[in-house]
Amino acid sequence: xxxxxxxxxxxxxxxxxxxxVYKAGITFEYVMEKYGFKREDILRLAGNESTIGTSPxxxxxxxxxxxxxxxxxxxxxxxxxxxLEAKFAEEIDMSQLAITVGNGxxxxxxxxxxxxxxxxxxxxxxxxxxxxxxxxxxxxxxxxFDLGRDENFYPNLNDIETKINDYQAESNSEIKxxxxxxxxxPTGTITDIEEIENLxxxxxxxxxxxxxxxxYIEFTDRNKYDARNIINKYPNxxxxxxxxxxxxxxxxxxxxxxxxxxxxxxxxxxxxxxxxAKPSLKAAKxxxxxxxxxxLIIENNNSEKPKLSKALEELGFKVSPSEANFLLVDTANSxxxxxxxxxxxxxxxxxxxxxxxxxxxxxxxxxxxxVAENQRLxxxxxIQT
Ligand SMILES: Cc1ncc(COP(=O)(O)O)c(C=O)c1O
Numbered sequence: 001x002x003x004x005x006x007x008x009x010x011x012x013x014x015x016x017x018x019x020x021v022y023k024a025g026i027t028f029e030y031v032m033e034k035y036g037f038k039r040e041d042i043l044r045l046a047g048n049e050s051t052i053g054t055s056p057x058x059x060x061x062x063x064x065x066x067x068x069x070x071x072x073x074x075x076x077x078x079x080x081x082x083x084l085e086a087k088f089a090e091e092i093d094m095s096q097l098a099i100t101v102g103n104g105x106x107x108x109x110x111x112x113x114x115x116x117x118x119x120x121x122x123x124x125x126x127x128x129x130x131x132x133x134x135x136x137x138x139x140x141x142x143x144x145f146d147l148g149r150d151e152n153f154y155p156n157l158n159d160i161e162t163k164i165n166d167y168q169a170e171s172n173s174e175i176k177x178x179x180x181x182x183x184x185x186p187t188g189t190i191t192d193i194e195e196i197e198n199l200x201x202x203x204x205x206x207x208x209x210x211x212x213x214x215x216y217i218e219f220t221d222r223n224k225y226d227a228r229n230i231i232n233k234y235p236n237x238x239x240x241x242x243x244x245x246x247x248x249x250x251x252x253x254x255x256x257x258x259x260x261x262x263x264x265x266x267x268x269x270x271x272x273x274x275x276x277a278k279p280s281l282k283a284a285k286x287x288x289x290x291x292x293x294x295x296l297i298i299e300n301n302n303s304e305k306p307k308l309s310k311a312l313e314e315l316g317f318k319v320s321p322s323e324a325n326f327l328l329v330d331t332a333n334s335x336x337x338x339x340x341x342x343x344x345x346x347x348x349x350x351x352x353x354x355x356x357x358x359x360x361x362x363x364x365x366x367x368x369x370x371v372a373e374n375q376r377l378x379x380x381x382x383i384q385t
Contacts (some may be wrong), residue, residue: 013141015119015138015139015141016139018138019138019139020135022132022135024047025046025047025352025354026046026343026347026352026354028042028044028352031347031350031352034347035347035348035350037350041350042350042351042352043350043351043352043369043373043376043377044351044352044367045351045352045353045366045367045368045369045373045377046352046353046354046365046367047250047354047367048185048216048245048324048325048326048365048367049244049245049248049250049367050245050246050247050248050250050297050325051367051369051370051373052248052293052296052297052300052370053248054248054249054252054283054287055247055248055286055287055290055293055294056293057286057287057289057290057293058247058248058249058252058283058284058286058287058290058293059283060286061279061282061283061285061286062252062279062280062282062283062286063279064282065278065279065281065282065283066279068278069277069278069279071278072274072278073274073276073278073281075273075274076100076101076268076271076273077101077275077276077281079281079285080101080254080256080276080281080284080285080288081098081099081100081101081256083285083288083289084099084101084256084288085097085098085099087288088228088258091222091228091229092228092229092231092232093232096232096260096261097231097232097258097259097260097261098258098259098260098261098264099256099257099258099259099264100256100257100259100264100267100268100271101254101255101256101275101276101281102254102255102256102257102275102276103253103254103255103275103276103277103280104242104244104253104254104255105213105215105240105241105242105244105255105256105257106132106136106255107255107275108238108240108255108256108257109132109133109136109179109211109213109240110136111267111270111271112177112209112211112238112257112267113136113137113140113142113177114140114270115266115267115270116176116177116209117137117140117142117176117177119140119141119142120141120142120143120173121142121143121173121174121175121176122142122143122144122145122167122168122171122173122174122175122176123137123142123143123144123145123175123176123177123178123179124144124145124146124147124164124175124177124178124179125144125145125146125147125178125179126146126147126148126149126155126156126179126180126181126184127146127148127149127358128149128153128184128186128187128356128358128359129149129179129181129184129185129186129187130179130181130184130185130213130215131358133179143171143173145167145171145175147160147163149184149187149189152189153184153187153188153189153320153328154189154191155180155184155189155191155195157195157198157199160199160202161202161206164202164206164208175206175208176208176209177208177209177210177211178199178203178208178209178210178211179211179213180196180199180210180211180212180213181213181215182196182212182213182214182217182225182227183216183217183219183220183225183322183323183324184324185215185216185324185326185365186326186328186354186356186358186359186363186365187320187322187328187359188216188320188321188322188323188324188326188327188328189320189321189322189323190220190225190323191225192225193224193225193227193229193230196210196212196227196230197230197233197234200227200230200233200234200236200237201234203234203236203237204234204235204236207236208236209236209237209238210234210236210237210238211237211238211239211240212227212237212238212239212240213240214226214227214239214240214241215240215241215242215244215245216245216246216323216324216325217241218245218246218247218294218298219245219246219298219301219302219323219324219325220323220324225323226239227239228258231258231259231260235260235262235263237259237260238257238258238259238263239257239258239259240255240256240257241255241256241257241258242254242255242256243255243284243287243288245325246294246297246298246325247284247287247288247294247297248287248293248297249280249283249284249287252277252279252280252283252284253276253277253280254276254280254281254283254284300368300370300371301325301368304368304369304370304371304374305322305325305327305368307374308327308366308368308374308377308378309322309327311374311378312327312329312366312378312381315334315378315381315382316332316333316334316335317329317330317331317332317333317334318330318332318333325367325368326365326366326367326368327365327366327368328356328359328363328364328365328366329363329364329365329366330360330362330363330364331362331363331364332362335384337362338361338362339355339356339357339361339362339363339364340355340361342364343355343364345380346377346380346381349380349383351376351377351380353365353366354366354367
């Protein structure tokens, strides 16, 4: 078939020619095929997922929902939203706030981009950070103004107002959304609430949306760090949360956004009806109610993090402080020259890790596993092959 003719016949947006397909981390299937491991013998510490597993109550709720999934569920996931709003109302005043659900926080991010931007506009990020912001923005033909982070991976927030003014004047492009990930993926860095508040004030003056990504907030002190404690003052703020990490539901694909009610009305106009699968919504509801399982995941993380961190340091890795469920390590003084070497060695032992190549070729991100899993990792790292 004539390929030129084929491509010519599609009215593809021109800026997509340079876009890439999203590349996820190494899969179980890859390790099974390449290294001959059985699936149950592979340890995946690559995706910041919970290795403790899904709440059995969530699994039961999803299975039950499968039986009636010949019918659509509620168009805007109302039942889950009510439960989430009630949970938030235990902590903050929800009278002016609302929640929207998406299939994964990714979808909430994407929907905000669709809602507030048009081709040629810009977003701000603080890299190294979650790569999806740039990915999703690029495919909409948006520009990215990267303010970066300092040597401790703290976002560069100084003089931000001047930087925004200069950028907008020079690029002739309007900044519409700032993405601030805290705790940040892949560094684990937390941003002080006072800094978030300063940024929110600037965003309000400049009519910019501040999207605070709280994918890992459940692993921290929420009273201290959760932007939900200040959102009532800032109508331009949206906070993204997910069931993928602390609730152990990554594969179910449920995330949500907290925003002001007046904004939710517009947001819902863009919502695809029946966005989340019915079994996923029921699983999320059950997981939210299963506090015992949730606490298990959090407690495991909090008790294992310092132990794993210390063991990795003893093996010569430089470990960055983390407020999340993963550690960023540098192979600096270890026996590995770079993260590729470390990745390959671990893969040959049935352990999947994730290179943090957006930082350097010696940076590696390691999800914190259970006691036994972390022990297996440390033993594997200690074996010279
Ligand atoms: C910082 C951050 N935000 C958002 C997401 C996406 O979450 P979800 O699985 O809900 O789409 C991830 C997933 O890894 C993440 O690390």
